[in-house]
Amino acid sequence: MTPDQTQTPHTFQVDLRGLVDLLSHHLYSSPRVYLRELLQNAVDAVTARRAEQPDAPARVRLYAEDGRLRVEDSGIGLTEHDVHHLLATIGRSSKRGGSEGLESARAEFLGQFGIGLLACFVVAEEIRVVSRSARRPEAPPVEWAARDDGSYTVRTLPGDARVEPGTTVHLVARPGSAEWLAQDRVLALARDFGSLLPYDVRVGEQPVTDLPAPWDRPHPSPAARRVALAGHCHEQFGFSPLDSIELDLPAAGVRGVAHVLPSAVSPAQRAGHRVHLKGMLLTDRADDLLPEWAFFVRCVIDTDSLRPTASREALYADETLAAVREALGERIRDWLTGLATGDPERLGQFLSVHHLGVKSLARHDAEMLRTMLPWLPFETTDGRLSLDEFARRHPVVHFTRTVEEFRQVAPIASAQGIGVVNGGYTYDAELVERLPLVRPGASVAELDADTVTAHLDAVDPADELVLAGFLSVARATLDPLDCDVSLRSFHPLTVPALHLDDRSARHERARAEAEEQADDLWAGILGSLRGTAPRARLVLNHLNPLVRRISGIADRELAGTAVESLYGQALLMAQRPLRPADTALLNRAFGGLLEWATHDREHPAGRRDENDRNDENDQQGDDRA
Numbered sequence: 001m002t003p004d005q006t007q008t009p010h011t012f013q014v015d016l017r018g019l020v021d022l023l024s025h026h027l028y029s030s031p032r033v034y035l036r037e038l039l040q041n042a043v044d045a046v047t048a049r050r051a052e053q054p055d056a057p058a059r060v061r062l063y064a065e066d067g068r069l070r071v072e073d074s075g076i077g078l079t080e081h082d083v084h085h086l087l088a089t090i091g092r093s094s095k096r097g098g099s100e101g102l103e104s105a106r107a108e109f110l111g112q113f114g115i116g117l118l119a120c121f122v123v124a125e126e127i128r129v130v131s132r133s134a135r136r137p138e139a140p141p142v143e144w145a146a147r148d149d150g151s152y153t154v155r156t157l158p159g160d161a162r163v164e165p166g167t168t169v170h171l172v173a174r175p176g177s178a179e180w181l182a183q184d185r186v187l188a189l190a191r192d193f194g195s196l197l198p199y200d201v202r203v204g205e206q207p208v209t210d211l212p213a214p215w216d217r218p219h220p221s222p223a224a225r226r227v228a229l230a231g232h233c234h235e236q237f238g239f240s241p242l243d244s245i246e247l248d249l250p251a252a253g254v255r256g257v258a259h260v261l262p263s264a265v266s267p268a269q270r271a272g273h274r275v276h277l278k279g280m281l282l283t284d285r286a287d288d289l290l291p292e293w294a295f296f297v298r299c300v301i302d303t304d305s306l307r308p309t310a311s312r313e314a315l316y317a318d319e320t321l322a323a324v325r326e327a328l329g330e331r332i333r334d335w336l337t338g339l340a341t342g343d344p345e346r347l348g349q350f351l352s353v354h355h356l357g358v359k360s361l362a363r364h365d366a367e368m369l370r371t372m373l374p375w376l377p378f379e380t381t382d383g384r385l386s387l388d389e390f391a392r393r394h395p396v397v398h399f400t401r402t403v404e405e406f407r408q409v410a411p412i413a414s415a416q417g418i419g420v421v422n423g424g425y426t427y428d429a430e431l432v433e434r435l436p437l438v439r440p441g442a443s444v445a446e447l448d449a450d451t452v453t454a455h456l457d458a459v460d461p462a463d464e465l466v467l468a469g470f471l472s473v474a475r476a477t478l479d480p481l482d483c484d485v486s487l488r489s490f491h492p493l494t495v496p497a498l499h500l501d502d503r504s505a506r507h508e509r510a511r512a513e514a515e516e517q518a519d520d521l522w523a524g525i526l527g528s529l530r531g532t533a534p535r536a537r538l539v540l541n542h543l544n545p546l547v548r549r550i551s552g553i554a555d556r557e558l559a560g561t562a563v564e565s566l567y568g569q570a571l572l573m574a575q576r577p578l579r580p581a582d583t584a585l586l587n588r589a590f591g592g593l594l595e596w597a598t599h600d601r602e603h604p605a606g607r608r609d610e611n612d613r614n615d616e617n618d619q620q621g622d623d624r625a
Contacts, residue, residue, distance in 0.1 A: 031180055033313065035189040037119040038062075038071045038169060039201070040280060040312075045075020045167055046199055049134050052076075056134065056165075058199040064186040067178040069124075069171040077165040078131040080142045083154050117169075121148045123181065125174035130157065134165035148174065196279040196302055213302060215246065215257045233259040236274060237298050242350055245335045247301060252327045256301030258290075264353050267295045267360065275315065276302040283313050288321070291329040293360040296353075299328070333361065333368060340371050351375055359427040362434075369431065370438040376431070379406070379422040381414040387421070387435055391442050394419030398447040399432045405501075408574035409452055412498055415491035416455040420447055449500035449537050456488035459542045470551040474540070474563040481581060483536040483567065489543045496544040499570035501536040538567055558596055564589035 042060040049056045057074040064070075078086070120127050129144040141162040146152035162168070173181045187203040194201050194208050201208040214232040219225040229244040241259035248255055273286040279302060289299060306324060307316035315321050336358065339347035351358060355376055362369035362376070373388040380390050391397055396419070400406040403424035413420045423429030436442045445451070464471070464487055474485040483499075490498075540547050550566070553559040568586040571578060578586070 031122045031177065032189055033311075034119045034123050034180065035186065036193045036280065036312070037117065038069075039190065039194050039197070041117065041169075042071060042073035042075060042167070043194075043197055043199060043201075043280065045073050045077070048076040049074070049165070053134065060197075060199060060201040062186055062190060062201075062203045064181055064183045064203070067173040067181055069173075069181045069186060071169045071171075072166065073168075074164065074166045076135065077133040077167055078129075078142060079133045079136055079139045080154065080156060082133070083129070083131070083142050083144045120169075120171055121174075123173060123177040124148070124171040126170075126172040128170040129167060130162055130170070131167040132162045132165050137165065193281045194279070196276050196281075198279055213255065214300075215248075215255060229257055229259070232257070232300075233298075236300055237272075242353065243335075243346065245297065245332060247299065247328060247331055249324070249327050249331065252303075252324045253305030254301050254303045254324060254328070256299060258294075258297040258299045258328075258332060260350065260354070261296050261298065262353070264356070265295060267292070267356065269295065271295060271298065273299040273301070275306070276300075277306065277308060277312075278302070278304050282308055282315070286315055288315065288317065289325060289328065290332070291325060291361075293357055294329055294332050296357040297332065333365070336361075336368070337371050340375060344375075347375055351377065356426060359431055363427055363430050366434070366437055369434060373438060378428060378432075379425070381410050381418070381420045387432065388439070390419060390421065391435065391439055396443045396445055397421060397432060397435060398445055398451065399423040399429060400447050401429050404574055404576050405447070408499065408576075409447065411492060411495060412452065412490055413447070413455075416452075418447075418452070418455050452498075452500055453486065453488065453537065453539060456490040456539065459487050459489055463542065467551050470553070470559060473556050473559045474538075477560040477563045478538060478567055481536075481567070481585070483538055485538050485540065485563075487540050487542055490539075490541055491543070493541070493543050493545075495573075496541055496546050497566040497570040498539040498541070499536065499567070499574050499576075500539060501574075501576070538570060540566065561589055561592035561596070565593060 039060065046056075046058045046060065050058060059074050061072045062069065063072075117127065117129075125148050127146050130141060131144075132141040133139050140159055141157040142154065143157050143161075144152060144154050171181060179185060183203070187206055187208075190201065190203050190208045191210075195210045196213055197209050198211070199209070214229060217228065219228055226244060230240055233239065233241045233244065237259065239259075239262055242262050243260045245258040245260065247258055270285070271287045271290065272284060273289045274284045275282045275286045275289060286299075289301070290297065303324070306321055307318060308314070309316050336347075336350075339350065351372075358368070358372055359376060362372055374386050376386055377384050378387055378390065382390060382393060385393075387397075398413070398418060399421040400409065401423050403422060406420065406422035406424055409418075409420060410422075421428070421432050423432050432444055435444050467487065471485060471487060478485055540551075542548070547566070550559065550562040553562060564585050568582070568589055571582055571586075
C-alpha cells in the first residue's frame, strides 16, 4: 500500500448474545444482579436530576406481574439524542466525565462502566425504555426497545405517553427466567440491595428502604443499642454476636458495624462482609475488607470512598482500600484495648472464643501484646495461664515447639519445677519468643533434652556401677535406633522411662534415612549436610519399681526385650508419629514378651537355655500336629 492511499476505517461488531453469555457466566455471579443494575440506574438518574433541580421528586417504583417488570423513576430522563448516544453504545456511560454536563454530580453516582442495562438481558428477552428529559421538557418522550438478538429500535412518542420527566424500564422475561421477575423475588432482591438507598424506593406499595441505617438510629441507652445491633446482626448473618463494634470513620468515608462471632472459626474461612456503596449493596462476600487477623468479626458498612470492580460485586484493590482496611483494623484494635482497660469480664468472654485472632495480631503489634499479656491464655505445666502470670512464677520461661514435645515432658518438668509453655499451638511459640520485648528482664529458652536431663537427679555412682551390665545391654539394644540410654531418678514414680528427642536430632535422623534411600548423587549431597546434632535419649527412672526389676534380669536377651518395651512405651507416651523401625520394634518387643510369658508358665524356673527352646519347639510341633 502506498502512503497516499486512503484507508477505510472499520467499526468493531458486537455479538449481543455472546456478550450476554459473557456477562451471565463470567462477569456476574448470579442473575440476581439485574435488579441491582436497574435500581442503580434509577437512583443515579434521580441523583443527576436533583443535582440540577434540588427540589425534584426522588422516587423509584417497581411493579412485577406475569413475567414482566416495570421500573419507574423520577430521574433526569433522556432525549432521543441521549438514547442513541448512551443506550445503544455498549461501554458508554452518562456517569463518566465529559458527558452531558454531569461532572459535578459524578461523585454521587453508583455506576461508572456503561454496561449495567445489558445485565437485564441475563433474565429478559426484551427491554423497553420510555423516557422524558428533565433538562429539555419541551422534547417529546422517546422509546428505545431492544431484543436479545442485538436489534433495537428508537422512536419518539406523543407528549401524553409520559407527562412527567423520568424513565420507565419494561422487561419481558426470557424463557425459564420468569421466577426472577416474580413479585416476591423482586421485593426480596430490592430490599437486599437497596435497603440503605437515600430515596423512596417501593415495590408496589411495599417499602424497600429502611432508613436511617441501623448504626445511625438513636437509642435510649447503650444496652438498648447493643440489643438493636444484635438483632440487625441476626437478620443479616443469622447469629447473635458476642458484641458489636461501631465503625465510624468519617475521614475514610465509612460508617457501619462489626459483629463479633459467638463461636470460634478457622482463620482460613472466607469472611463474607457486606459492603454498601452509597447505600447500594455491592457485595455480601467481601473478604479483603479487614486485616487477616480480624477473622472473628463480620462487618456491614456503607462507604462512598471505595471503588467497585467492573462487575460491581467486589472491591477494587487499590491504595484507598488498603487505607480503609488499616483504619478498620485500628478501630477493632481500639475496641480490644478498651475491653482490657474497662470491661475485663467481656474481654475474658471474647478471648475464651477468639484468642487465636488476638494472638495473630499480637505477633506483629508489640503494644497489643503488652496490653493482652495478662489475658491471653497459654497451656503450661502450671495449667492454663497468661504469659504474664507464668513469667512471674518462673525466672526462665521454657517452651516447646510442638504439642507432642510438651506432652512428653510436661509431667516430668512439672515434678522437677521446670516451667514449660506449650508452643505447639498456632502463634504461641512466636509470642513466647517476643515476651522479652514487652517484659524486660524475662528470660525465654526453648526446652531441649540437655535442660530436662540436667534437672533430673543423678543416681548414686555405686548404684549405677551395679547396673553397668544392664545399661550396657540397653545401650547396645537401642544404638541401631540412634538412641542413647541414661539412668536418672525423677518424679513421678509411675513414669518408667522418658524419651527425649531434640528437633535437631530428628532432622539429622531424617537426613540419614533419606541418605540411605537416595542414589549416589543425592546420597553425596545429603552426606555433605551431615550434622553433629545430639542423638535421642531414653532416660530410665531408677525410682520406678518396674525399672528396678528389669535392671535385675540376668538374661541378656530378656533384658534387651524389656528395654525395647520401655523404649516403645516412652514413644507412645510422647505421642510422636512412629517410624517403620519403631513400629517393628514394638511388634518385636510385644511378641518377645508374650513368648517369655508363655515359656515361664511352662517352665517356672524361668531359665531359658537351648534345651528349653528345643522342648518348646517340639511342643509347638506336637500342637500343630
